[in-house]
Amino acid sequence: MNPVYIKEVVLHTINVSLKSPFTTSFGTIKTKEVCIVEIIDESGLSGWGETVTSDEPYYNEETTQTARYILKDFLIPKLIKKEIAHPKEVKQLLSFVRRHQIAKAAIETAVWDVFSKKNNKPLYEVLGGIRKKIAVGKSIGIQNTPEELVSKVAQYVNEGFQKIKVKIAPGADIEFIKKVRDSFPDINLMADANSAYTLEDIEHLKQLDQYNLIMIEQPLAHDDIIDHSNLQKEMSTPICLDESIHTYEDARKAIDLGSCKIINIKIGRVGGLQESIRIHDLCKENNIPVWCGGMLETGVGRSHNLHMTTLSNFTIPGDTAPSSHYWHEDIITHDIVMDRGYISIPEGIGIGSEVCRKSLKERLIQSESFISDYSVHPIPS
Incomplete structure (x- = not known):
């Protein structure tokens, strides 16, 4: 395989607006800043990554501003002028920075993209994927009433989505799920709590067992695995950790x-x-199915999700809805579209698409380029 020599890194900060507000237990998102990472190798090929951050530190501690800071002052200086024999090396190269996973992923995925292009292969082949198309699920934010939720579910079931995920929170949970299940007794249905409950709610949460959900996602604290173990012992509904x-x-x-x-x-x-591959392989060895959740990505991040989901243990449809469900216009040249509940993986090299420079420019806040001898802080060797 041909190595990649990282000649330049460009950070494009853009502002994107959702077609409609998306509400979870964290709050409501209407717009967000995104940092698009472009890695340019010595032959002029570009690889693309994305900070799948929000503007506020509600999902985790990172925001777009913190991710950009970590990229500029720590991660880029470690990779600039480096020859990368294989993208799997990047994880270790960046391990001197603790956590800041989203910032690391943004530049690491860009390396995977440019490496795949350098070797004239689609990304999924380099990852070891086995599928040419993947089943698609749809995530629905918290609605004002159970009736509004049922209407949304009906729309997406009719469009062919293979799984429906419903965001829940105290006061918008049991009755909402009941209405959906009564209306759609046979669909693949799950609930996503985004850490909105505690063990004090155990009897309340156990009411969900009667609705044949394929899972309840992250019902308890965002940093917990102990209480979830206790809860799983009490519930027949599978718990999914996020x-x-x-x-x-x-x-x-x-x-x-x-x-x-x-x-x-x-x-x-x-x-x-x-790290996604390592977790996938561990789960496969332990008969734990996996799926790919969404972070309201642009087409860059969503394309990486699609390619990863071709790995064999991704047996549950992910949150990989087409771009048109979120954005008036995406920023990539290859639209992500669904056909009867499935998305075909682009056969082009890398992620199968490039960033549309015109769309990027229309949303651009700033671009910053880093080349050759760039350095901000002393970097551990």
Whole structure:
């Protein structure tokens, strides 16, 4: 395989607006800043990554501003002028920075993209994927009434989505799920709590068992695996962990403790594609199915999700809805579209698309370029 020599890194900060507000237990998102990472190798090829951050530190401690700072002052100086024999090396190269997983993932995924292009292969082949198309699920934010939620679900079921995820929170949970299940007794239905409950709510949460959910995602604290183990013992509904899993070691301990029966792998949350693969392989060895959650990505991040989901243990449809469900216009040249509940993986090299420079410019806040001898802080060797 041909190595990549990183000649330049460009950070493009853009502002994007959702077609409609998206509400979770954290709050409501209407717009967000995103940092698009462009890595340029010595032959002029560009690889693309994305900070799948929010503007506020509600999902985790990172924001777009903190991710950009970590990229500029620590991560880029470590990779600039480096020859990368394989993208799996990047995880170790960046390990001197603790956590900041989303910032790491943004630049690591860009390396995977440019490496795949350098070797004239689609990303999924380099990752070891086995599928040419993937099943697609749809995530629905918290609605004002159960009736509004049922209407949304009906729309997406009719469009062919293979799984429906419903965001829940105290006061918008049991009755909402009941209405959906009564209306759609056979669909793949799950609830996502985004850490909105505690063990004091155990009897309340156990009411969900009667609705044949494929999972309840992250009902308890964002950094917990102990209480989730206790809750899983009391519930027949499988628990899926999301926010609690940042690394392979987190996943290993959660599996050992019986804290979950399913794991949601988000590339940004775990620090990149290499760690995603490691967690995927661990879960496969332990008969724990995985799926890929969404972070309201642009087409850059969503494309990386699609390629990762071709790995064999991604057996549950992910939150990989087409771009048109979120953005009036995406920033990539290859639109992500769904056909009867499935998305075909682009066969082009890398992620199968490039960033549209015109779309990028229309949303641009600033671009910053870093080349050759760039350095800010002393970097551990």
